[in-house]
Amino acid sequence: MASSIPRAELERLLFDDAPHGDLTTETLGLADRPGVMRFAAREKMVAALTAEAATILELAGARVELCVADGQSLESGAEILCARGPAGALLRGWKVAQTLIEIWAGVATSARAIVEAAGAVSPGVCVACTRKNIPGVKNFAIAAVKAGGAVMHRLGLSETILVFPEHRAFLQNESLADLVARMRASAPEKKLVIEVRNASEGAAAAQAGFDVIQAEKFSPMQIAELAAATRDLARPPVIAAAGGVKADNARDYVLAGARLLVTSAPYHAPPRDVSVRISAE
Template identity: 55%
Template sequence: MHPLPDSRIDALLAEDAPYGDLTTETLGIGARPGRILLAARDAMVLAAAEDAARLFERCGARVVACTASGAALAAGAVFLEAHGPAGGLHRGWKMAQTLVEYASGIATRTRRIVEAARAAAPAVTVACTRKNFPGTKEVAVRAVLAGGATMHRLGLSETLLVFAEHRAFLDAAPAAWLADLKRRAPEKKVVVEVASVAEALALAAAGADVLQLEKLPPDAVAAVVRETRGLAPRPAVAAAGGVNEANAAAYAAAGCDVLVTSAPYFGRPSDVQVTLAPA
């Protein structure tokens, strides 16, 4: 995965210790050699381990072992080991631990949804929304990818997703504004969010490339899939709104192409155990 830039790593360190580590410095132990181990307290899917390693490196430590993000860890598995001066290890400790805990929580929930969905439909795609906590997108995206999903959209700048709130301002018929969108952005697919089977079928007939079904139950999703199967080209069908680990298999079995979910962002972090001691 593309690493966090050094400026972001430095900003994380500055957030926790903008003027140094008062306790470690006052105790006078900062130069003593030490070793830190990070381990999974419970089973989890690992995320952001490489960024945690770089936090320690920026603090003057040497990373001797680091498991790749995306690995499924058993309880007790050590995934990162670093050696260096106690001052550097203490400075990086809590930020590295917390970063991995939050990212791995997202990755673990993502993996569960992916596995549940693909048990019912092996080819289905799980895509996470941009509904991460503001300011955490870089880490959230890395966690989603580590969990085996993809991003539904990174933001407003790169995708065409037409909501009902957009259509409220349009006077033209759907076929006309869809054709105009495709003319203006010919390399983009046009996604439309709809809230009923009838609306989905009308916009499919008008030329939508992707139907994003908002909060429709699995049987309604199956109806849209069935009724649009004969169109050429056939629009892709995405189920969105309320998709989670408990219902992912039902939505996947309904025949949709994509499950769009925000569920991985909401839940407890994973638990990382830290052992920091003299070398």
């Protein structure tokens, strides 16, 4: 079972929960007794980080059969994995593996809901999740976002160009056209993205040659205004709706003319519920 997360990160999670062993299991004398543990979906969800959960259980000393793949839509009762081995291994890895799936299945399920809402209007619309996840868990967030069918908006500052108003505060004497020319000369292989706060700013940036106009906290009506203002340009930009995009309004933003939906909403989704049954074998 392939994992996209470095093994050392998974080892760290297991060590953090049981740095000196499982005192309860050891005190009860159960560590060597054979057992079986089954994870199942207690509610509808999109599976995420399942291979990583299986790896954690294997690191603890169990043998694991994985029953689903990340990105798979699960109904209530669907079996996720089955682990066998000594009770000490099962009980040590239990909560870390369960929590990993629950938290990131919540993110994947939320991302899938936005993807499906947007795709119902226009299959070509892309849903991108921002880098505003909890610091230190980027690898897990990326895996969950992908499982949900979305993409990452920006993995970090090093590989994409996105001009914020905060950048322009230092560039007040430079026109947008000059800014575009300078950036294209410096990074000719990159798309140029700019965040704007109203439709007139967006239209001006599009006329200057920006490839993507990121409309921050626009209403669908404002997106429609921006789309109308840029539609007849020789190179119309991609209009990205950002800020406040969720499953219940994704359709409205797409109908208004957004071709990219930028969202942090999945990171705030509640965990999905995974049931765990452990028994002696």
